[in-house]
Amino acid sequence: MEVIRDETFGEQLAEQVSNPESICSWEKFKLAYQAAEDATVPSFEGLVALSHLPHLELLPHQRDAAEDIIHRMQGRAILADEVGLGKTIEAGLVLKEYMIRGMVSKVLILTPASLVNQWVTELYEKFLIQAYAPRKKPAWKEANIIVTSIDMAKREPHNREILDTAYDLVIIDEAHKLKNPATKNFQFVKELQKKYCLLLTATPIQNKITDIFNLVSILKPGYLGDLSSFKKQYGKKLGNMEGNVHLKQLVNNVMIRNRREDTGLSDTKRMVKTEWIQFTEEEQQVYNQLENIKGTHPSFTYLTLAKELCSSREACYMSSKQMLEKIDANENAIHLKNLLEGIEQLPHHAKAQKMVEIIQQTDEKFIVFTEYRASQLYLQWYLQQHGISSVPFRGGFKRGKKDWMKQLFRDHAQVMIATEAAGEGINLQFCRNMINYDLPWNPMRLEQRIGRIHRFGQKQDVKIYNFAIRNTIEEHIMNMLYDKIQLFENAIGELDHILEQLDIKDLGMEVEAIMSESTSHGEAKIKLDNLTSVISNTKSQWRSSS
Amino acid sequence: MSEAVQHYQFIKTFFQEYGCPIVEDNSGRLVIQLTDEMDEALMNRPFYWHYIKKMGRQGDPMSLTLITDPSLREEKGEYIHSGAPRLRQFYQYLLENNKYTKLYETVNHSPIHAPMIPWLVVNVKVHYFGKQKKDETHSVGLNLIHGTILSPAMEKLENIEFEPTISDYTFPMTPLIKVASGYRRILRFIEEHIEAQDKTWVQETLVAREKERKLIEAFFTDKDNEAERRQLEKELEDLMGRFTPRVTIEVINGGMFYLTQETANTMISHEKTALKRT
Known part of the structure; x- marks a missing residue:
């Protein structure tokens, strides 16, 4: 062990004490000593930040994660905890620790635009860190801690200034969006000058082993060669990674993944209930009428309209009308016209009635997810008719409006009606009831939704209601997909691996393809049965092997 | 003392020392008028x-509004907390500009021509x-007449008054030990302390380095x-940089302190009892 010492200070001091210019006062001498003492880190282990944050309640896995990142991983890591375990808190803790140790002062945090304000607030409230979210004319150079969206950062002229800056720490939230190396986002992030770097994602491997390649190559450039040689060496399947001891070790050196079951967070339970709904006779008639379209229109048209009719009259009406405007007045139009007439006669939607019935049983707050804008508007109006206050929420809202809606929901309204695009990023731990008014065809997206309320900070058991209408396409989806995979009972993490092994890219698209390519109910049923049995099969193998 | 109060007092002393008027002081929120020098x-x-x-x-120097009380965070101003870049800047400035000193203990009434002992x-x-x-x-003091070592020193001196000029009716004794060789003695004292520490961390670092080296070499085979x-080569060089166990001794600041015989005696006797106790 080498000891490096300042050899010259003695001579300098001897010389300087006779020079009144360089002599400092007693008070300043003491202050300088105090400054040095204050910035001392007295122990190899542990986090200095904890004693500076007495108000912050941390879970053991969050503390461990931050320690691991700082001590074991040298500040370059993929933080891949499951949804709702507090990745932001872990990242904030790492940031705070580095700041107190004086190792970090220039920081860039890139998040989806919808999360920018939330980051700023959380850093401020939880970590007493003042971060800056630039709006019009950003002071990239002057500000120390910047939170911004990747879309803003990569735009001219911001990108040049940002790429010119040497950051001590770069944090990227929702980093799974970087999985495609051909995108500008990916290139931009790769070019950033960064000493430490945290990538946050709940789904580090979404589809292929190459996803992990891309994230690792941001943190450890060069280690895995280029993509083509990587593919040659490791193939595509996750199984190959398990077999490669070095790759496994490397991933282990850069990735932290806490699962809900390991963290004691399962304290609040998740109760999932399927609500079976029966169309009224009139509704069923119109729904059956849709069958006529199959002969004259592409099968996905039928599929779209059927899904929409299961959601609301409005959703279905809007798209049938648009379709009608596009086609000439030939005989194909007759079915659509009949359909439109049928829809016009319909009473209130059976699902909407069920929704009101459930909400009226209690004063508690509810978040309702629908896939369609038209349904969202309709539901808001329908709730209002029953004296229930609600706010809308959409992915397309501006940042400020999102914050405002969230606040209105927390303080005033009983219900929030959100469309799919709002599934990521907004945190609503103060609400514990969720109605999945329409089920997404990709079960992974449902997990993202549930993660909005069943997450760190939720103090009560969570209730999830999944709506499905009998004798419709929804019954197929519910029975064949959701029930068989028993998705709701399990953490999504497993499904990641399973889909990975099966090389299924997007389950939703897979299902959609089956539904639209099949010529009959029977065929669709058989194909979906096959899909689910393959998944369950792989799942039991996975379980027994791990 | 709470952290907020510590920061508050630190900032107040800091700006007073640097001659910047404090325009507003609402215990927890300070408005400071900077001087030209401090603005720069x-x-x-x-x-x-x-x-x-x-x-x-x-x-036209600017003014600075600093908030140390968390409950006032919503008000306009820079919030100062542990790790805040502004606070680090103050630290940095202090450390860069206050390396050397020569101070004399304040003596109010000296009946005789009292000798002041150099430390x-x-x-x-x-x-x-x-x-x-x-x-x-570490703060280490060395008596430049007979070589007694005192550690920690600053904690002992903290509440004694010092001035840059020598008080009336006192005179400084000439050191028998030169400052430069005194400094070397102090370094040796610190090195002995380092030697006496538990060294498991050195071994652990070398083991971790070896493991990491094997991993790196597994990836760069061609x-x-x-x-x-x-x-x-670059990766291995980085690795050596990060994982080579070493210790550096960095000087924060240092100076000559002239103490009265009496003060020097009490400090040393305290030191002896402290040693006996441990």
Whole structure:
């Protein structure tokens, strides 16, 4: 062990004490000593930040994660905890620790635009860190801690200034969006000058082993060669990674993944209930009428309209009308016209009635997810008719409006009606009831939704209601997909691996393809049965092997 | 004392010492009028000051609003917390500008011509670099007449009054030990302390380095590929930089302190009892 010492200070001091210019006062001498003492880190282990944050309640896995990142991983890591375990808190803790140790002062945090304000607030409230979210004319150079969206950062002229800056720490939230190396986002992030770097994602491997390649190559450039040689060496399947001891070790050196079951967070339970709904006779008639379209229109048209009719009259009406405007007045139009007439006669939607019935049983707050804008508007109006206050929420809202809606929901309204695009990023731990008014065809997206309320900070058991209408396409989806995979009972993490092994890219698209390519109910049923049995099969193998 | 109060007091003393008037003081929120010198040092606007000086004009220094009380965070101003870049800037400034001193204990009424005994006080920060880092501050005093060592020294001197000029009716004794060799004695004292520490961390670092080296070499195997070979070299060099166990002794500041015989005696006797106790 080498000891490096300042050899010259003695001579300098001897010389300087006779020079009144360089002599400092007693008070300043003491202050300088105090400054040095204050910035001392007295122990190899542990986090200095904890004693500076007495108000912050941390879970053991969050503390461990931050320690691991700082001590074991040298500040370059993929933080891949499951949804709702507090990745932001872990990242904030790492940031705070580095700041107190004086190792970090220039920081860039890139998040989806919808999360920018939330980051700023959380850093401020939880970590007493003042971060800056630039709006019009950003002071990239002057500000120390910047939170911004990747879309803003990569735009001219911001990108040049940002790429010119040497950051001590770069944090990227929702980093799974970087999985495609051909995108500008990916290139931009790769070019950033960064000493430490945290990538946050709940789904580090979404589809292929190459996803992990891309994230690792941001943190450890060069280690895995280029993509083509990587593919040659490791193939595509996750199984190959398990077999490669070095790759496994490397991933282990850069990735932290806490699962809900390991963290004691399962304290609040998740109760999932399927609500079976029966169309009224009139509704069923119109729904059956849709069958006529199959002969004259592409099968996905039928599929779209059927899904929409299961959601609301409005959703279905809007798209049938648009379709009608596009086609000439030939005989194909007759079915659509009949359909439109049928829809016009319909009473209130059976699902909407069920929704009101459930909400009226209690004063508690509810978040309702629908896939369609038209349904969202309709539901808001329908709730209002029953004296229930609600706010809308959409992915397309501006940042400020999102914050405002969230606040209105927390303080005033009983219900929030959100469309799919709002599934990521907004945190609503103060609400514990969720109605999945329409089920997404990709079960992974449902997990993202549930993660909005069943997450760190939720103090009560969570209730999830999944709506499905009998004798419709929804019954197929519910029975064949959701029930068989028993998705709701399990953490999504497993499904990641399973889909990975099966090389299924997007389950939703897979299902959609089956539904639209099949010529009959029977065929669709058989194909979906096959899909689910393959998944369950792989799942039991996975379980027994791990 | 709460952290907020500590920061508050620190900032207040800091600006008082640097002659910046405190315009508003609501215990927890301070408005400080900077002087030209401090504006130049802290506000990061070199072009402004360059221009002002070139034109021979009067500068217009800014004021700074700092908040230390968490409950006032919503008000306008910079919130100061542990790790806040502004606080680090103050630290940095202090450390850069207060390296050396020569001070005399204040003596109010001296009946006779009292001798003042020279002490060398050196404050250091010892950094331990293993696979992780830690550091310690040490304050060591050395009596330059007979070589007694006192540690920690600053804590002993803290409440004594010192001035840059010698009090009436007192005279400084000439050191028998030269400052430079006194400094070497202090370094030796600190090195003995380092030697006496538990060394498991050194071994742990070497083991971790070996493991990491094997991992790196497993990924950069193509020795014929020039680019890959160069990257391997770079990675290994980085690794050596990060994982080579070493200790550095960095001087925070140091100075000559002239103490009365009486003060010197009490400090040493305290030291002896302290040693006996441990």
